Amino acid sequence: MLEFFRKFDNKRIQNIDMNMKTEDKAVPKGKLLIIGGKEDRNGTEVKIKDKNKNFIPHEILQLLVKDKADRIEVITTASSEPESMRETYTKTFKEIGYTNFGFIHFAGNAEDEYVQRIRKSKAVFFTGGDQNRICEEIKNTGICDVLMEKYLGEKDFMIAGTSAGAMCMPEIIICEAEDDEAILENDIKLASGLELLSGCIVDTHFVHRGRFGRLAHAVMLHRECFGIGLGEDTALLIEEGKKAICKGSGMVIILSAKEIGQTNIETVEEGHPVYGENIKVHLITDGCSINLESGEFQAP
Template identity: 35%
Template sequence: MESVKGTLIALGGGDDEGLLKLIHSEICAITSHIEVIATATRTPEESGKAYKEAFEEMGCHNVRFMHIDERNPADKPEYLERIGKADVVFFTGGDQVRLAGFLNDTELLRLMRHRYRTENIIISGTSAGAAIMSDSMIYDGYGHYSLIKGEMKTTRGCSFIKNIYIDTHFAERGRFGRLAHAVAHDPEYVGIGLSEETGIIIKQGDQVEVFGPGVVTIIDASEIRFSNTREVDENEPIAVENLKMHLLVHGYRYCLREHLFQSVPQEPGKAVVPG
């Protein structure tokens, strides 16, 4: 995983007040430019306006909504110019396949990725807006059925980071099976399951830290000794040996490159970001 200058902030869904407060505390300056992309929702204009107002209530005065859909292509010159100046890009929840479909293979997404690698920009999102951040994402698989070959499905994400799966509404919707299946099938990937109202901050493309009141589940397949996910027939259950799991809360982090769980040194007097 390459070292990058930008920061990813992803929330597992649910009440996103803690995420908005975190973004506000990270950017600090009221002059910071925030771009809201609500393409994942069925009501993008309504959702975009609501998030714009929420940021403005926190004192952010340069917040704009970027309308990208069937009739509004991503590569408008105006949008490219605005992303070139943005300090924060925020993706709402909804349908991650729809969102990735409108962004992939566009100059707008290439510009976002370039700025994320080379500049101090924040790429953030909740639910679907979190799931699209990696190069591959899970979009199907329910309960115990997701441990049956063919029931868990993945597709191309937006590739701000590689070799992780981010799954959202993780505990609330019983998604352990599908995340475990995904990393067992692709053991070079690390699975990150986000509970609602809880999220992660990924710095330098490597260090995963937690914000919010809940638990982040890390599923690590790097030491698997056996997996039948590629050989077993469709509609048959999978078998995996030595799949590792970690439970991460605020005050701890996971280093993706080293597959290392560790505590986060706290700066004296530094406030904890609320969930």
């Protein structure tokens, strides 16, 4: 995994080893499931489900484990209302038929106990809330270590996250940004995430909240990364750290500035608008797949 200094600025996160070869990286045996938020669950209305003939109830959350008796640990650290999250996912998991799940609201307490629980699990699921809270509490703890250990070494182990729970997974995360009509210099702040996903920056509620500009800004600052804009009730299931297939009723938008043309991103002054030529866009829906290293797209 790439290493980061713990200091950030709005131009670049420093100390990225741009020359690391793909073959030098460990290929994860586990899976990631990154969800754009508002996945079909108890208390959430998926607006498009009556129009989209491909809609499948609980399609995304059914991917968490193969056997309904497998252990799922739900981490609510991102949420300021963990009891509400517990109630929502308890009802939803029971609807799906899951019989073996528990909840962890880690805030620097009972770390050893939670490490042992995660070690025995088949899936760990991060709820929504604030991605910064997840990184502040989980990063550089035994919990983060055991997650990485199981993700790299355990076949079929799943780490999933919705909304903030998805945004926290890459090496570089959006920790604060504006959803304005124009991209302005100094209106985005990036930081180091949990480092589970390489070469990508993730944004969620992407279409509904109009977040194209801020993700474009992020990939213009980090052209080595793909930008993954996840729609609501939509997810990417990622295997081997790079092979991603879309699931759900909405769409995923992939942005790339790797072949950017004219741009003022390096010279623009604070408060002035950013422009960029030749930012590429892929539109991905249920069943489509993409390689998150090469950018190769495959239709269903």
